[in-house]
Amino acid sequence: MAGPEWESLEQCLEKHLPPADLREVKRILYGKETRKLELPGRAFEAASKGDFELQGYAFEAAEEQLRAPRTVRVGLVQNRTPLPADAPVAKQVTALHRRIEAIVEVAAVCGVNVICFQEAWTMPFAFCTRERLPWTEFAESAEDGPTTRFCQKLAKKHDVVVVSPILERDREHGDALWNTAVVISNSGAVLGKTRKNHIPRVGDFNESTYYMEGNLGHPVFQTQFGRIAVNICYGRHHPLNWLMYSINGAEIIFNPSATIGALSECLWPVEARNAAIANHCFTCAINRVGEELFPNEFTSGDGKKAHRDFGYFYGSSYVAAPDGSRTPGLSRNRDGLLVAELDLNLCRQVNDIWNFKMTGRYEMYARELAEAVKPNYSPNIVKE
Numbered sequence: 001m002a003g004p005e006w007e008s009l010e011q012c013l014e015k016h017l018p019p020a021d022l023r024e025v026k027r028i029l030y031g032k033e034t035r036k037l038e039l040p041g042r043a044f045e046a047a048s049k050g051d052f053e054l055q056g057y058a059f060e061a062a063e064e065q066l067r068a069p070r071t072v073r074v075g076l077v078q079n080r081t082p083l084p085a086d087a088p089v090a091k092q093v094t095a096l097h098r099r100i101e102a103i104v105e106v107a108a109v110c111g112v113n114v115i116c117f118q119e120a121w122t123m124p125f126a127f128c129t130r131e132r133l134p135w136t137e138f139a140e141s142a143e144d145g146p147t148t149r150f151c152q153k154l155a156k157k158h159d160v161v162v163v164s165p166i167l168e169r170d171r172e173h174g175d176a177l178w179n180t181a182v183v184i185s186n187s188g189a190v191l192g193k194t195r196k197n198h199i200p201r202v203g204d205f206n207e208s209t210y211y212m213e214g215n216l217g218h219p220v221f222q223t224q225f226g227r228i229a230v231n232i233c234y235g236r237h238h239p240l241n242w243l244m245y246s247i248n249g250a251e252i253i254f255n256p257s258a259t260i261g262a263l264s265e266c267l268w269p270v271e272a273r274n275a276a277i278a279n280h281c282f283t284c285a286i287n288r289v290g291e292e293l294f295p296n297e298f299t300s301g302d303g304k305k306a307h308r309d310f311g312y313f314y315g316s317s318y319v320a321a322p323d324g325s326r327t328p329g330l331s332r333n334r335d336g337l338l339v340a341e342l343d344l345n346l347c348r349q350v351n352d353i354w355n356f357k358m359t360g361r362y363e364m365y366a367r368e369l370a371e372a373v374k375p376n377y378s379p380n381i382v383k384e
């Protein structure tokens, strides 16, 4: 399994394929080519000084007679945890705030309207350990915790909608923990929150020790820049989870994640892209990057020797469009900001071509699913 030494699939293809082959491979693997965005030179200078990658692409839609283009720029952020996991909690959070603040400054220079950070961005992904302290100390109120207040300032300062995935402490309900994304309007107001609906029980992803499946359904947030939703990490393996956000009208679905190469790297390019196609919307897949090492060894009942590392978070964040095209990914080994310009008119245009919304047999599925979840259900198998 490749670690940080292997930069990206794109870099490998570009290095080894002759131009004509590369064009065809990209046509099939990436769909219609996305145009490179002209971003300001000072944004690249700041990214280079801050030691993070900056890439920008644009998806185009056909011109319409009655609707003006609905152009929006999204920013996807992938980053390492700047301090080791055994540093004091407050210092780790502050270091992450400073890191993100610098990246958001650059996003603002690039004209980003909606920005999304990685899953549980204010902490190391410590759920592998199953230890409570100090990790539960990273949990904060979604409504008025220090990270939400920090994001409100960013949102207002840069006129940007912020999607901030955190570990939530729900004071109103017995101090329960949740894996939550807070959506902050560009006005600075907290628009609302959404919770991770599907909790992994695979490999070292021992998250069920900390929080339960989300109980807020599939909210979609109407922002000045379009209707957005957040399908947190493991929810991307569940097509019906994507579907419900789309049924509620999402035009862009963010998928802030934390996942490692040995487990999911071959699924990564497929799942969010497939969701964009199946639901006539844009999807934004964001992953952590790098290695995280924990103070104490842990095991996960899978026969592996006790270890202190979580494996390799392979970055590779990307955006996919309803027509099946996608941007190249950010690298597997560096912090990065991916800026993508979307014309939301593309959602309806592709819908009118492929008609998945119109041809979906939702009423039939609803009826059959309602039967299938009953305890006395017997699967509809026709036998000789």
Ligand SMILES: NC(=O)NCCC(=O)O
Residues within 6 Å of the ligand: 119, 199, 200, 205, 232, 233, 234, 235, 257, 258, 259, 260, 263, 264
């Ligand atoms: N954070 C999280 O849910 N990870 C689970 C593993 C995966 O979905 O790839």
